[in-house]
Amino acid sequence: MANKKKGKERFSEIRNAKAFRNYEIGEKFEAGLVLRGTEVKSIRNSKAQINEAFCRVEKEEVFLYHAHIAEYDFGNYNNHNPRRPRKLLLKRREINRIRGALEAQGKALIPLRLYITHGLVKIEIALCVGKKLYDKRQDLKKKVQMREVERALKNQ
Numbered sequence: 001m002a003n004k005k006k007g008k009e010r011f012s013e014i015r016n017a018k019a020f021r022n023y024e025i026g027e028k029f030e031a032g033l034v035l036r037g038t039e040v041k042s043i044r045n046s047k048a049q050i051n052e053a054f055c056r057v058e059k060e061e062v063f064l065y066h067a068h069i070a071e072y073d074f075g076n077y078n079n080h081n082p083r084r085p086r087k088l089l090l091k092r093r094e095i096n097r098i099r100g101a102l103e104a105q106g107k108a109l110i111p112l113r114l115y116i117t118h119g120l121v122k123i124e125i126a127l128c129v130g131k132k133l134y135d136k137r138q139d140l141k142k143k144v145q146m147r148e149v150e151r152a153l154k155n156q
Contacts, residue, residue, distance in 0.1 A: 012115070013113050013114065014043075014048050014050060014115070016053070016110065016112050018052075019111070019112050019126075019128065022136075023126075023128035023129060023130055023131060024129045026126060026128055026129065027097075029094055030123075030124055031089055031124075032120060032121070033064070033121050033123055035069075038078065039069045039080050042070050042072050043114065048069045048070065049067070049068045053065065053110075053111050054110060055109035055111065056109070060092075062088040062109070064086045064123065067083070067114075069082055088123065088125070098127065108130065109125055110126055111123050112125065
């Protein structure tokens with residue numbers, strides 16, 4: 001049999017598709033998550049959603065809200081609450097930079113993707129600015145134009 005990595009088969013990453021559509025992505029940060037054992041097992045089974053999630057800075061710490069990590073199927077009475085706030089692990093310098101941007105520039109802290117690296121669950125968060133309706137329309141026009149150009153080049 002061929003050598004296969006188990007981690008690549010079961011789980012790749014969980015993306016926030018709405019973030020790229022509704023926000024202009026700015027500076028990105030990688031953070032660890034404080035999780036319970038059953039949460040890690042659910043994430044490995046790809047039973048998590050971060051589409052409606054957001055982050056806040058409270059008392060020198062960053063928390064993730066409204067991320068849904070489903071209860072583990074084989075868990076017992078120690079199963080976790082699916083929508084509980086989760087603490088993010090960042091360096092003090094990064095937290096200060098995030099807080100400054102949130103207060104001064106009116107940005108939002110949005111999770112982009114959730115993934116596992118070297119056995120640890122990580123989340124990529126970004127400072128984002130909300131897009132206006134006309135920005136979204138311009139993005140759609142660009143996509144349509146790119147598709148037409150690709151079709152024209154493909155047909156030649």
